[in-house]
Amino acid sequence: MKMNRLTTWIGIAMVLGIVVGYACHALAPTPAAAKEIAGYFSILTDIFLRLIKMIIAPLIFATLVAGLANMGDSKTVGRIGAKALGWFVGASFCSLFIGLLLANLLQPGAALAVPLPESAAGLNLKTGALNLKDFITHVFPKSIVEAMGANEVLQILVFAVFFGLALGHLHNQTARSLVNTMDEIVHVMLKVTDYVMRFAPFGVFGAVAGAITTQGLGMLLVFGKFMASFYIALAVLWAILIGAGYLVLGKDIFRLLKLVRSPMLVGFSTASSESVYPKLMEQLEKFGIKNRVTGFVLPLGYSFNLDGSMMYTTFLALFIAQAYDIPMTLTAQITMLLVLMVSSKGIAGVPRASLVVVAAVLPMFGLPEAGLLLVLGIDHFLDMGRTVTNVLGNAIATSVVAKWEGAIDPVPEALAEADEALPVPDEPVAQPA
Template sequence: MTHGDAKADGRKSGRLTLYTGLGLVLGILVGAVLHGMAAGPAEAKEIAGYFTLCTDIFLRLIKMIIAPLVFATIVSGIASFGDTRAVGRVAALAMGWFLTASVVSLTLGFLVANLFQPGAGLALPLPEAGAQSGLKAASLNLRDFLTHVFPTSIVSAMATNEVLQILVFSIFFGSGLSVIDRRYADPMVHMIDGLARVMFAVTDAVMRLAPVAVFAAIAAVITVQGLGVLIDYGKFIGAFYLGLAVLWILLIGAGWLALGHRVVRLLDLLRAPMILAFSTASSEAAFPRTVEVLETFGVRPRVTGFVLPLGYSFNLDGSMMYQAMAALFIAQAFGIHLGVAEQFTMLLVMMVTSKGIAGVPRASLVVVAATVPMFGLPAAGILLIMGVDQILDMGRTVTNVLGNGLATAAVAQWQGEMDAERDAETDGSAEASAATSPLAPARS
């Protein structure tokens, strides 16, 4: 990457961030107006359906990219490592970060919920035994998860965007390429490298639609629920976002220990995928752009291609904090006391059940619905927060993206897999990018 390319990337990223932010603000304003104009909930939902159509198309385009991009980047990365022991070291470093972050996230969620007691005072009666949350959680257990990790068909895994299954197959495929005769391996590696570049080009094209998709996503939510939803559950939402703020400080602090002052540059680059994740409440939507951002930062593709997909299944920091807070919110709302030992046990259970849930619809809600009955809490209590789940999902999703971006860069730094030349280019182009930004003042 030349200095001119780095400056061009900076300008493009800056414009995308600006337009996406404008789409977010405009979506809130338009949604508030339409919510006030709608004759009732049914009409508001009908109006929101038109916005949802745009968001659904965008997310479909993103999902179209995920499988070939994950496969190409992982296989290319492992094949370029050559030494399978290097892959093992990267995996060990990544899992060490993931497990530590999971414990911190869950513990912080329990602490915030106990400190602010967001559900206390509601004094709700226990729901009837037959009350249903509408979430399929009965099959969520460790045995099913472990068997589900290994695909019976890579075609099926790619068709359903099962990231963890694609990861497992790609590890085997990449390892196979690294040990066979180079006469046969090199042409295939070049072809897969080319596939990755093609998918990056497709990603650039799809991302041009991001501001429109963000506008549509937030407008649909506000049209149906209105701005009042932020007030009705204000204590819970406020406590949750305060907890996220503390978690961000801890994550960025850990990133500073690993990367030093360069973590500031990484956060600047991550703005665009984070805004996209926040607005659409979809980690998948931010995945392709996060890959590009990490490469621009200097993380070598073979590390990004391995660690980032792994993080999407094992490093969901925002989701784990949400699960802890949601479970205690339900207990507090129904006046059920959970002691320290029970909360600690719940933490361990969630540590296990939350792994590999990235592809499960409403995954965090499913984990909570599956866990709370084990501790005498009504699973149907999840209905209490389903009305504001979209608002909460936005926060936990953007935190997941931040955590995975920091984790991937930190692992690359520890493993000596940072491209120093490219990192210097991005640092050196920061001021030039800012100067050419649409928001920068003109110079005489």
């Protein structure tokens, strides 16, 4: 199968990236030389991510418009949106709580021997981007062309909601023709995605080799306990997410996991959620989820359901407190959880979102922002775990909402494993009276 071959090649690319990156790090005479070498590897990753970004805006717009037009009424949109946001809030609280609990149990920052810096200079984190006023106004586009050019998912979603609902209320031949055109555009874009994904192994190789060339493997050993503790926490979160999915989907959850393994591997390797979006949408379609649900819930999830990133915020904040030997009472920890619950909802589109959220919250609890400098060197490897968890969480969330809506048409496993995108029927657009 082509999908299995792609997964195999991505795995090989990861291993080669580690080997080549380690060799380049060992042979580079200076850190500056290593950084220059890593810059050449980043060319491959940048090309791959640019190709992915090229797909996202037209795919999101076409899918949303076609799906909303097929729904036909705003009540259905509101119902699906309410169910999705309900799941997102529950998953967010669970993620933050697990990060808090596991950081207390595993104590990753206790007795840390690494000297801590005295200032936060060099963080370059735009914490000013994290405020409720700017976030709310930024959601609404002033130009759909500008929003699509910048791949602003939430802004595209807002315009597509208006456009799709308006199209669904027009009962004439032209409207039906336009909806059918949007459906075809979706499948054309999924085919384009298939072509782009064939470049994924090169992008993965460049990302891994570049990170290892710059940081080496020694940094991973120094912070081994922190990384191991974080990945244990991620494993616990995975178990809970999959268990919650099992309660709704039953044994189909295992079929879903099998289908999304390739997008998850790409997300893990590149540490980029954007690199996964088009392929994840295609795999959810192969799972049998109707486009009207996938096209609406998945973009929402990319903005409000970042389970791995949210768990990391509480985990990292407590790690910094432990590293500085600053005790935090239970009341302070619960308060921090609630603050992060709210502030993490405004991080869509903010670069290095998890670190930005933590940097903004630390001063509220008397914790030094300079502690973030401890983990900047290994943040790429932590981001790999955060990203793959975000992908898993959004795949399960979309599938659960589709199940609640009765919007899953089972697809034979042999067809689902095929390389071609499958057309998933949606409700027909209303006929003219």
